Each structure stands twice: as C-alpha cells, then as structure tokens.
C-alpha cells in the first residue's frame with residue numbers, strides 16, 4: 001500500500017481563518033477561527049479581516065496539526081486559497097503557506113476557493129461522492145453559480161448571478177431587519193417558526209440559468225419601510241413570517257433554475273455547495289425535489305458548507321495527484337474564474 005498523501009490546507013479568503021490536515025481524501029482535522037469583530041460593523045471590514053488572520057494563522061495551524069496528531073515534517077505539501085477573495089486576507093494565508101512550503105521543502109499547491117467548495121463533496125464520508133458529471137449550485141456570500149462539474153479539474157459555469165449573490169440577499173435582508181452580520185443563519189432560524197406564504201415578494205428575473213437578487217433586496221427594503229410607517233413594531237411582530245417569506249422566495253428561485261438546468265442538460269445528479277448550502281429549507285427542498293424527479297442528490301456536511309480549510313486540503317489533494325504545483329511567485333487573486 002502506498003503511503004497516503006498528507007497535506008495541510010489553509011483558507012483565509014474572507015473572515016474565517018482555517019487550517020485542516022488531510023490524509024488522502026480523509027480529513028484528520030479542520031479548525032476554523034471565526035472573526036467576531038465584523039458583527040458590529042454589519043459586514044466584513046477588509047482591513048480588520050487581514051489583521052485578524054495575522055493573529056489567528058499560527059495558532060490555528062498549530063492546533064490543526066495537534067488535533068490530527070501530525071508533525072509538520074510529515075506533511076507532503078501545503079495547499080492554500082489563491083482566490084477569489086479579499087486580497088489582504090488572501091495574502092496572509094498565501095504568505096504563510098509559501099514560507100512553510102519553502103522551509104519544509106514540500107510542494108506548494110494553489111487552490112481556487114470556488115472549485116474547493118464543489119470539491120468538498122469528495123471528502124470521504126458515509127455516502128459515495130457524486131457521479132460525474134453533476135450540476136452543483138454553489139451559493140455563498142460572494143457567488144451564486146450553477147456549475148457543470150465534468151471532473152475534479154474541469155468545471156464550467158453555466159449560470160451565475162448578474163448582481164448580488166444569494167448569501168448577500170440573505171445578509172442584506174437580515175440587515176434591513178436589524179439583525180447582526182452574517183444574517184443568513186439567523187434568517188434561517190427565524191424562518192423555521194414562520195409562514196412562508198405570509199408575504200409575497202416578486203420572483204426575480206434573469207435570462208437562462210443566470211440569477212439576479214438586487215431587485216429582491218429593494219423589494220424587501222421598500223416593503224419594510226412602508227410597513228413601518230403604519231406600524232412601528234411591524235418587524236418585531238412579524239419577524240418569523242418575513243424571514244420565512246423572503247427565504248422561500250430565494251430558495252424556490254435557486255432550485256427552479258437548478259432543476260431546469262438538470263432537465264435541459266440531461267444531467268442526473270444535483271448538488272449544493274457554499275455557505276448558503278447550510279440553509280435548512282434549501283437542503284430540505286433540494287432533497288425532496290430530487291427525489292420527486294428521480295435525480296441523485298448530494299448536500300455537503302454542515303462543517304464543509306461555509307468557508308473551511310478541509311475543502312482546500314481536498315482540492316489540493318487532487319492537484320497533488322496530478323503533480324499540479326504552484327510557484328513561490330503565485331500572487332493572490334481577488335477575482336478568479338473556474
């Protein structure tokens with residue numbers, strides 16, 4: 001039996017500092033330091049994010065190695081997020097990864113964060129990974145894409161948002177309702193207690209498999225502004241119903257496009273990825289629609305939905321198998337296509 005490939009993965013594209021250790025496709029540890037500092041500002045402050053990564057990176061990596069019971073000399077390579085993301089944040093992870101790979105004289109592997117969200121499906125679990133090709137709805141705070149996944153490397157975006165991302169639609173709704181950042185998980189929590197048919201919001205329109213969320217945000221903003229004029233306590237009295245109504249508009253819009261893409265392309269496996277794939281209604285409705293239409297479905301484990309280094313390590317593993325390594329001069333990229 002060949003020795004398994006042991007990698008350290010590092011993720012620092014936004015506001016989570018994360019390190020993970022993988023052995024082949026098995027995750028041995030996955031540590032995430034969430035930066036609470038942004039809550040008070042209602043969104044991620046790039047300068048503060050970079051500073052927090054700088055403070056967190058060494059202890060997070062140390063703890064990931066400890067929990068995996070691996071010493072740094074046992075690592076075969078270092079995988080890091082090259083982009084897309086906040087450049088100041090990416091620089092912290094990239095510089096740390098380069099220094100460690102140079103010191104240990106092991107390969108450096110640069111990873112595309114959006115590909116890594118998709119490849120989280122290949123982390124070893126009780127369920128076999130999705131059969132190729134599959135359609136992955138990748139929904140995060142910065143992206144909304146329908147990706148045709150041909151293999152671990154070749155991925156094609158067949159639809160994407162023309163303005164805001166789905167995560168932003170959740171976070172901006174939360175902000176309008178006076179909830180702290182990131183609001184997506186809170187909207188999900190309140191929505192569970194509410195009536196999704198209480199209020200109607202227009203389904204956004206965009207051509208093909210593309211999405212648009214900016215109109216929905218404006219519709220929510222005007223609706224709340226007008227309702228507060230007649231009842232200053234409108235939000236408190238209706239919080240659950242507002243959250244449930246907005247959430248169901250977003251989820252049915254996302255799934256309507258994904259399932260239409262499946263029908264029209266003839267691809268029989270659908271999957272979710274990215275932070276918004278932690279949403280309970282999206283997970284539930286994807287499974288029930290797939291089962292009703294005879295499609296195979298895959299949803300990532302909760303810990304691999306929002307930003308994490310386990311997905312960076314697994315994406316690095318597939319690049320390691322192809323000997324697809326990075327040079328010490330590779331620079332972080334704010335934007336990076338699949």
Ligand code: KG4
Pocket residue numbers: 014139140141142143166167168170171182183184185188274275276277278279280305306307
């Ligand atoms: O993938 P991710 O952690 O970071 C980016 O790459 O953007 O996604 C973060 C996004 C945020 O907008 C957050 O509000 C949203 O995912 N999110 C959720 C839920 N959990 C996280 N949105 C709706 N429901 C959730 N349960």
Ligand code: ZN
Pocket residue numbers: 113117140141274275306307
């Ligand atoms: Zn992400």
